[in-house]
Amino acid sequence: MTGNAVPGVELVVRSIAETAVANEKYFGDLDAVVGDGDLGYSLARGFEKLLEGWDGLDRGDAGTFLKRCGMVLASRIGGTSGPLWGTAFLRAGAAAGAAADLSGAQVVTMLRAAIEGIKARGQADVGDKTLLDALVPMTDRLEREFAAGAGAAAALRAAAATTREAADATRGMVAKRGRASYTGERSRGSVDAGAAAVAVIVERISETWQTRGATS
Amino acid sequence: MTGNAVPGVELVVRSIAETAVANEKYFGDLDAVVGDGDLGYSLARGFEKLLEGWDGLDRGDAGTFLKRCGMVLASRIGGTSGPLWGTAFLRAGAAAGAAADLSGAQVVTMLRAAIEGIKARGQADVGDKTLLDALVPMTDRLEREFAAGAGAAAALRAAAATTREAADATRGMVAKRGRASYTGERSRGSVDAGAAAVAVIVERISETWQTRGATS
Amino acid sequence: MKKFVNDPKNYVAEMLEGVALANPDRLRYVPDYHLIMRTDAPRDDKVSVVQGSGSGHEPAHVMVVGRGMLDAACPGDVFAAPPMDYVYETAKLLATPKGVLLLVNNYTGDRMAFDMGREMAEADGVRAEILTVNDDVAVQDSTYTVGRRGVAGNFFVIKAVGAAAEQGADLDEVLRIGRKVNDVTRTMGVALTACTPPAKGSPLFELGGDEIEFGVGIHGEPGRERRRIAAADALVDDLLEAVAGDLPYRSGDRVALMINGLGGTPVSELYILYRHAHRQLAGRGITVGRSYVGEYCTSLDMAGASLTLVRLDDEIDRLLDAPAEVAIRVF
Amino acid sequence: MKKFVNDPKNYVAEMLEGVALANPDRLRYVPDYHLIMRTDAPRDDKVSVVQGSGSGHEPAHVMVVGRGMLDAACPGDVFAAPPMDYVYETAKLLATPKGVLLLVNNYTGDRMAFDMGREMAEADGVRAEILTVNDDVAVQDSTYTVGRRGVAGNFFVIKAVGAAAEQGADLDEVLRIGRKVNDVTRTMGVALTACTPPAKGSPLFELGGDEIEFGVGIHGEPGRERRRIAAADALVDDLLEAVAGDLPYRSGDRVALMINGLGGTPVSELYILYRHAHRQLAGRGITVGRSYVGEYCTSLDMAGASLTLVRLDDEIDRLLDAPAEVAIRVF
Numbered sequence A, B: 001m002t003g004n005a006v007p008g009v010e011l012v013v014r015s016i017a018e019t020a021v022a023n024e025k026y027f028g029d030l031d032a033v034v035g036d037g038d039l040g041y042s043l044a045r046g047f048e049k050l051l052e053g054w055d056g057l058d059r060g061d062a063g064t065f066l067k068r069c070g071m072v073l074a075s076r077i078g079g080t081s082g083p084l085w086g087t088a089f090l091r092a093g094a095a096a097g098a099a100a101d102l103s104g105a106q107v108v109t110m111l112r113a114a115i116e117g118i119k120a121r122g123q124a125d126v127g128d129k130t131l132l133d134a135l136v137p138m139t140d141r142l143e144r145e146f147a148a149g150a151g152a153a154a155a156l157r158a159a160a161a162t163t164r165e166a167a168d169a170t171r172g173m174v175a176k177r178g179r180a181s182y183t184g185e186r187s188r189g190s191v192d193a194g195a196a197a198v199a200v201i202v203e204r205i206s207e208t209w210q211t212r213g214a215t216s
Numbered sequence C, D: 001m002k003k004f005v006n007d008p009k010n011y012v013a014e015m016l017e018g019v020a021l022a023n024p025d026r027l028r029y030v031p032d033y034h035l036i037m038r039t040d041a042p043r044d045d046k047v048s049v050v051q052g053s054g055s056g057h058e059p060a061h062v063m064v065v066g067r068g069m070l071d072a073a074c075p076g077d078v079f080a081a082p083p084m085d086y087v088y089e090t091a092k093l094l095a096t097p098k099g100v101l102l103l104v105n106n107y108t109g110d111r112m113a114f115d116m117g118r119e120m121a122e123a124d125g126v127r128a129e130i131l132t133v134n135d136d137v138a139v140q141d142s143t144y145t146v147g148r149r150g151v152a153g154n155f156f157v158i159k160a161v162g163a164a165a166e167q168g169a170d171l172d173e174v175l176r177i178g179r180k181v182n183d184v185t186r187t188m189g190v191a192l193t194a195c196t197p198p199a200k201g202s203p204l205f206e207l208g209g210d211e212i213e214f215g216v217g218i219h220g221e222p223g224r225e226r227r228r229i230a231a232a233d234a235l236v237d238d239l240l241e242a243v244a245g246d247l248p249y250r251s252g253d254r255v256a257l258m259i260n261g262l263g264g265t266p267v268s269e270l271y272i273l274y275r276h277a278h279r280q281l282a283g284r285g286i287t288v289g290r291s292y293v294g295e296y297c298t299s300l301d302m303a304g305a306s307l308t309l310v311r312l313d314d315e316i317d318r319l320l321d322a323p324a325e326v327a328i329r330v331f
């Protein structure tokens, strides 16, 4: 993920947006199992909005770009996901700052900032059966891969596999946050919709990166 | 049907009442095909009421007894059937008068009076796909049988078969009266619920008469 | 059957008890005749307005008893006209020197029960007149039927005659007003699902997964045709064509527009229908002067809706505007 | 899916357009923020009362905007909290010198959107306070959740704070009243069928032919347990046990009793539930002083109902008695 920061970030954000739009029904069905079925709709409408204004987004630097995205998402995604995803983008943007070049370590720092934002906003932590249970293992894995000297493509491939496993593992958990938590023990036995969405998205980013992944 | 008039009439009315109560669901389902499904319920509630007060009904003569029954039915059966069945009993009772003895011919006269009452009350005639399309052929057959010298049991057996055929034949008719008439052509293909109810009742009367049918 | 019901035989009686318990000061329940009446009825200085019909159409009519509306409602069992006896007793109980107006929807059973009940009451010295409501344009071929059915449009007749009676109009005048409103009122409905009468315990008819019954009656009677479901706007176009084309309602007319829910359809969907109907009327040069969106005359739990138009004039407007209080209320 | 719907993406917008078209003099629709507001709001002499929440609960809350109730409702999409941006813009549009009260039902998404929206508005100089409603006793283990959900009981909070605000109470007083009413209000619901969100196009969950969801949430969230359907009276007994036992409501209490339909249940059945609840309360020495039967807070087309109790005192009684006008109305 070295090279000109904005094109790389752009590619990632665009992958997220396109994946969210393409998986509206799938994410909605996942959320219907113990939630209220609107996750797909909420994400799709928000990221559609982002794609609509895509060309006009300020691309001065990666940080500004991400913050602009965060503003659109936080203000246009409804439900619990709007504040959470918006906060994640805003915090990642703030952590990126004006860097022209994003190293693997910087990407990890940005993800950690996003995670802290989600934890604070949602009063949630790992193990509560939320998207954090996919995001945190993913970030841990990325960090290990980069530390071991892996390139972005390889690190992403590894992280995608980890995220998938982590998302699947939420099946065994009892939800302690969000709408699914009302069901208590009954939430066990199905994956968390937010975590599964993160897994699908990371898989898609990884694929995209392998083929169109610029310089690394 | 000679002999003491009231016991014979009582037996017939009791058969009608018990059949209506026993067939609540069947008559309701028949009415649901192109009607509103309440025929079974309406008849069952009305005849239940009649059976409740059964022992207290004035049995002075057949006419009085039938008129009392008609009053209960007309005032307790709801829907279209209340006024129609009530009228039929009232008119039959009026035609019976104070006769101590009911000949076959008298029975036919009573049925003709009941039929005229229904026609007047419902502005309906044979061919409109109503209970008249069972009642009229039944009465015609009874008349022929009695005229040919048949006893009550044999006449009833023959009339029951005719009524069944006549009720089945309503399947080919288009309803011109009652709720089913709103469906126009679509009412073709199913039997009229009221006619079918009459057929079931006459079959039951005939059976009862064969085994418990008093003097004839 | 998944319903809130105890013994289906007690469906109507228990509902009526509930209505009375929820309105102790205003309503009285007379169990012997399935009767809900105002506690202050009959009043010597006004015509009593009574509506009978089968049950299963709530809030019609037991929940629209109140000042400026009905003095009493005398319902039969679910979808069954009341027995004539109930009509007779009701007419006697509600008798006033100014007379009784018996409102009846145009169905064979209801008309027979009311004709007979009225005759009996009249023999007892009660002055009573019958007014028949028949607003349903779905019934086209009146020669082969008892004629048009009375459906949700009866709300407007009740509201207008209720207001007139409250203002002291005599029986002839109340009758004139009722006929006038009925004459300018037209309705048609569409069912998305069948209703389930509690005593039957299963749906009254079968509709395929994408089938609707266009022109359905409020007892689940089949309508003009069974067809495929379409977008809300397209359904409104067709309902409007049938209803507006019937009187017809013309450019320059001012109308009341009602979107009535049939029982199982949420009010959010009714407003989606309302939106398009309002706009299409505007496109025809017809002004919506009064709007009514909600449940007025239902068919148990049937999903579906009906569209009603009433051509307004100053007199009707004034009567629809008059204050009224009913058992079914938001506050 | 059999619904009156065009493109599901326009479900909320089209409904809101319908609400505005049906109420041209009283309501204004601001499409950019899914906002329905009184035409006379904001008024300098009163606190503005605003409620946000997902859509799909109509008449809550867009149809209870009006004098003595809400000044504005800012709904999200179906079952989704409004984006914080809508909350922010709404707070600014409704700002008055006396302040803005933001009513929110206690769900994670709604609370976050309102917290963030309020902060942003406050940074712009708008005085706004948040009041959270959480009346649903179905949620028992609050340590593992965001706590009790806000359901049909929010009607009483809205009615009381709406009346207080209309009478000129200041923001602190309005807040006090809202908290007080919320504190004496408890609700629990039961679903007979699942609802179908228009964008999903199929039922949100599966219930067997004789299964019910006891303690269901208004977004179809599973409740306390899935069980077999029982007679209406038995279901009322269990709802009442859960609700009355919670505050608890005691012999000598005077209460408001609400039977709220969840969208697909006809009002006749609601009165059957009401009847038994009223009698059982009487048996416990609890007097029903105010009755509310109908749809107040629904879950799309879900068949089901909820039971709410509010412990009354003179102050609450007076506020519930105060006049109010809403978009959803009978006349």
Ligand SMILES: Nc1ncnc2c1ncn2[C@@H]1O[C@H](COP(=O)(O)OP(=O)(O)O)[C@@H](O)[C@H]1O
Binding pocket: A031, A035, A036, A037, A038, A039, A042, A078, A079, A080, A081, A082, A084, A118, A121, A122, A123, A124, A129, A130, A131, A132, A177, A178, A179, A180, A192, A193, A194, A195, D079, D080, D081, D108, D109
């Ligand atoms: N408090 C929370 N903190 C972090 N993540 C949460 C929290 N609550 C819910 N989530 C995540 O959000 C997802 C649901 O999002 P969404 O459908 O938008 O929420 P809802 O419809 O319940 O408002 C869950 O699957 C979970 O991953």
Ligand SMILES: Nc1ncnc2c1ncn2[C@@H]1O[C@H](COP(=O)(O)OP(=O)(O)O)[C@@H](O)[C@H]1O
Binding pocket: B031, B035, B036, B037, B038, B039, B042, B078, B079, B080, B081, B082, B084, B118, B121, B122, B123, B124, B129, B130, B131, B132, B177, B178, B179, B180, B192, B193, B194, B195, C079, C080, C081, C108, C109
């Ligand atoms: N006008 C009429 N004259 C004679 N019989 C009629 C008439 N209308 C209906 N019927 C008979 O009544 C039966 C329906 O009775 P019922 O279910 O009580 O009526 P509804 O529910 O339509 O009021 C029909 O099957 C038919 O046999």
Ligand SMILES: [Mg+2]
Binding pocket: A031, A035, A036, A037, A038, A039, A079, A179
């Ligand atoms: Mg959700």
Ligand SMILES: [Mg+2]
Binding pocket: B031, B035, B036, B037, B038, B039, B079, B179
């Ligand atoms: Mg019938």
Ligand SMILES: [Mg+2]
Binding pocket: B036, B038, B079, B080, C054, C079, C080, C081, C109
């Ligand atoms: Mg009937």
Ligand SMILES: [Mg+2]
Binding pocket: A036, A038, A079, A080, D054, D078, D079, D080, D081, D109
């Ligand atoms: Mg949601």
